[in-house]
Amino acid sequence: MDLSLNEDQRQVLDFIDSLARPFAGVPLHDVSLALESADLDAQLLENGFLDVMAVEELGPVTAALVVEKLARLPFAVEAAASSFVRPLIDAELPRPLCLVEEGRVTGPVRFLRPGATIVVVGPSGVRSFTADDSMIAPAQEDTLYAYPVAFLTALPDRMATHEADPAQVLRAWRVAIAAEMAGLLGAALAATVTYVSERKQFGRPLATFQAMRHRLAEDQVMTNSVYWLALRAAGTGDPGDAALALLHAQDAAKRVCYDYHQFLGGMGMTLEHPLHLWTYRLKLLTAELGGRGEQGLAAATALWG
Amino acid sequence: MQFEWTAEQDAFRHKIRDFLHANLPDDWEKFSEHGPASPALTAFAREFCVKLAEAGILFPHWPVEMGGEGLGPWEQQILSEEMWIAGEPRGGQYMNVNWIGPTLEKYGSAEQKARYLEPITRGESLWCQGFSEPDAGSDLASLRTRATLTDGNYVINGQKIWTSYAGLADTCFLLTRTSDDRKKGITIILVPMDTPGITVRQIPSLIGEGDIHEVFFDDVTVPETARFGAEGQAWEIVAYSLRNERLGIPRFTLARAALDRGVAMLQGQGRFTREHVRIEAARCAALCEAAGTANYAVVQKRVDGLAIGAESSSARYATVMAERAVCEFVVEFLPEALAGASPYLKMHHQRGIVAGVAAGAAEIQLNIIASDVLELPREPR
Numbered sequence: 001m002d003l004s005l006n007e008d009q010r011q012v013l014d015f016i017d018s019l020a021r022p023f024a025g026v027p028l029h030d031v032s033l034a035l036e037s038a039d040l041d042a043q044l045l046e047n048g049f050l051d052v053m054a055v056e057e058l059g060p061v062t063a064a065l066v067v068e069k070l071a072r073l074p075f076a077v078e079a080a081a082s083s084f085v086r087p088l089i090d091a092e093l094p095r096p097l098c099l100v101e102e103g104r105v106t107g108p109v110r111f112l113r114p115g116a117t118i119v120v121v122g123p124s125g126v127r128s129f130t131a132d133d134s135m136i137a138p139a140q141e142d143t144l145y146a147y148p149v150a151f152l153t154a155l156p157d158r159m160a161t162h163e164a165d166p167a168q169v170l171r172a173w174r175v176a177i178a179a180e181m182a183g184l185l186g187a188a189l190a191a192t193v194t195y196v197s198e199r200k201q202f203g204r205p206l207a208t209f210q211a212m213r214h215r216l217a218e219d220q221v222m223t224n225s226v227y228w229l230a231l232r233a234a235g236t237g238d239p240g241d242a243a244l245a246l247l248h249a250q251d252a253a254k255r256v257c258y259d260y261h262q263f264l265g266g267m268g269m270t271l272e273h274p275l276h277l278w279t280y281r282l283k284l285l286t287a288e289l290g291g292r293g294e295q296g297l298a299a300a301t302a303l304w305g
Numbered sequence: 306m307q308f309e310w311t312a313e314q315d316a317f318r319h320k321i322r323d324f325l326h327a328n329l330p331d332d333w334e335k336f337s338e339h340g341p342a343s344p345a346l347t348a349f350a351r352e353f354c355v356k357l358a359e360a361g362i363l364f365p366h367w368p369v370e371m372g373g374e375g376l377g378p379w380e381q382q383i384l385s386e387e388m389w390i391a392g393e394p395r396g397g398q399y400m401n402v403n404w405i406g407p408t409l410e411k412y413g414s415a416e417q418k419a420r421y422l423e424p425i426t427r428g429e430s431l432w433c434q435g436f437s438e439p440d441a442g443s444d445l446a447s448l449r450t451r452a453t454l455t456d457g458n459y460v461i462n463g464q465k466i467w468t469s470y471a472g473l474a475d476t477c478f479l480l481t482r483t484s485d486d487r488k489k490g491i492t493i494i495l496v497p498m499d500t501p502g503i504t505v506r507q508i509p510s511l512i513g514e515g516d517i518h519e520v521f522f523d524d525v526t527v528p529e530t531a532r533f534g535a536e537g538q539a540w541e542i543v544a545y546s547l548r549n550e551r552l553g554i555p556r557f558t559l560a561r562a563a564l565d566r567g568v569a570m571l572q573g574q575g576r577f578t579r580e581h582v583r584i585e586a587a588r589c590a591a592l593c594e595a596a597g598t599a600n601y602a603v604v605q606k607r608v609d610g611l612a613i614g615a616e617s618s619s620a621r622y623a624t625v626m627a628e629r630a631v632c633e634f635v636v637e638f639l640p641e642a643l644a645g646a647s648p649y650l651k652m653h654h655q656r657g658i659v660a661g662v663a664a665g666a667a668e669i670q671l672n673i674i675a676s677d678v679l680e681l682p683r684e685p686r
């Protein structure tokens with residue numbers, strides 16, 4: 001047992017901090033529902049930050065740390081699937097990677113665009129194809145989610161099949177999303193803490209009212225737990241740990257998304273404050289892989305048969 | 306970062322399990338229903354801890370200069386986990402090795418160390434913690450039990466309440482007021498419980514016999530040398546010892562063991578098939594494991610030689626959430642467990658419901674997290 005960051009991990013996180021500094025804030029006057037940056041994406045790729053899992057001295061825990069860190073940015077980056085799932089299937093698959101469950105392809109798909117690789121995971125195995133215009137519903141201008149999303153209108157007749165074990169891909173998928181949610185939870189908490197510490201009502205900061213302090217403290221406890229469970233699931237590679245991590249992340253997200261918009265009051269309804277860039281990513285991820293109930297069932301089977 | 310135990314740590318855990326297997330009676334589970342503070346378990350612990358001492362696993366985590374093996378925080382954690390899952394056969398003596406011994410070593414006089422450390426290391430002493438008072442629970446600093454220095458003796462008058470182990474303890478780690486300066490007016494006195502003027506009255510409780518008491522001090526007189534640390538130093542010493550105490554009980558491990566036991570009972574009766582039961586069980590497991598990793602992150606700070614701060618309150622609150630969830634799971638899906646069908650689950654329930662109250666109320670932990678982890682501006686006083 002050793003829960004300290006090692007020197008390699010510290011270095012990777014420091015590198016990402018400096019690389020991501022220009023992307024740490026929301027561009028002035030930008031009131032987008034979702035933010036993306038091709039420049040940030042290219043720099044991450046170029047510096048190998050989405051490929052750390054395969055590097056022996058770095059491995060899956062470092063990959064989880066990277067995904068967690070990147071999720072804290074206001075910009076949505078397709079890091080989770082590329083970091084955790086791509087190495088299990090084919091490290092050369094074109095990005096972005098979009099993960100969909102077999103038999104469940106009607107939901108909004110994150111980062112779906114022409115040229116993206118769609119990975120279909122299910123009882124038939126692990127299959128993939130490259131998306132083109134003919135199979136994508138027009139870009140959803142009216143989405144509330146802080147991810148670029150689109151819908152698949154059809155699956156192609158022929159897909160590439162991969163040798164990867166669908167159960168392993170599913171496990172990695174859960175870890176990846178749990179790590180992403182850990183970062184989103186951390187950033188949303190930090191943004192809310194800053195706001196309620198500065199915003200004054202009744203002559204004092206909102207954060208001095210115990211009604212808010214106790215709920216924020218509970219939110220911190222859950223956020224901290226999600227972080228550790230995600231890292232642990234990455235480290236052990238255990239399917240039960242992965243399901244528990246995502247279950248806990250989805251439980252936490254459900255609770256804090258309500259709390260944080262509530263605490264921001266009117267400001268939480270606007271796009272002037274960037275809170276939605278984290279919470280409306282979290283909201284979509286609460287639906288990932290069937291939501292909390294399905295993670296619960298998967299965890300129960302893994303733990304107790 | 307490494308989430309697996311080393312081979313040495315696994316071996317250490319197995320050594321403890323083997324010892325427990327060899328030294329706990331066959332009817333132990335039923336027996337442990339008596340609760341850690343009961344006369345029966347206290348008497349058992351007096352023999353059990355002597356054997357633990359002989360086997361070298363009473364305080365292996367203490368530094369070598371204190372007679373330990375200097376094994377470190379992870380081994381202390383493993384030891385605590387195995388004992389707590391087994392129903393804490395050390396009874397109240399767990400406090401001795403977790404925080405009383407180390408606190409004596411750090412703050413005690415030579416005379417106090419000589420007098421009190423050796424019985425602890427032999428597994429023969431039992432302490433109680435005279436902290437809470439009828440009007441000083443969460444607001445501990447408002448305590449009023451007065452100690453007045455007269456002719457080289459402290460004369461103590463006042464009342465403590467909710468004191469665990471008081472009925473059978475040899476010594477009380479007592480907080481007294483020596484001046485009206487709120488936190489700086491509190492002083493620790495080590496009081497032998499057979500000193501004339503002490504009256505102990507047991508309060509019937511939900512959590513088992515012998516656990517909760519009122520203790521009255523009427524002109525209890527002890528020499529000045531019974532003072533622990535300097536006058537007014539209690540708050541600093543207690544903060545030090547409570548940090549150990551908060552980490553001390555790995556309650557999340559018992560919660561997880563109880564959950565597994567409950568699931569096994571349901572499976573045995575073909576009742577672990579419905580989806581909502583399985584999902585709720587998984588939620589409980591997630592909360593137990595969440596509390597575990599949060600606690601381990603705090604242990605890691607100790608391993609790294611860093612000061613433990615407010616994050617221990619966060620880990621503690623995570624534990625309260627896990628305990629609560631498992632207690633509620635058992636009541637909802639195995640109501641018979643608290644009515645005689647499972648001594649183990651009843652034992653867990655009785656210990657689990659204490660989690661949010663003992664060693665500082667859960668809401669106080671939330672205050673600490675708000676101020677010191679989130680660094681929110683403080684509430685006006």
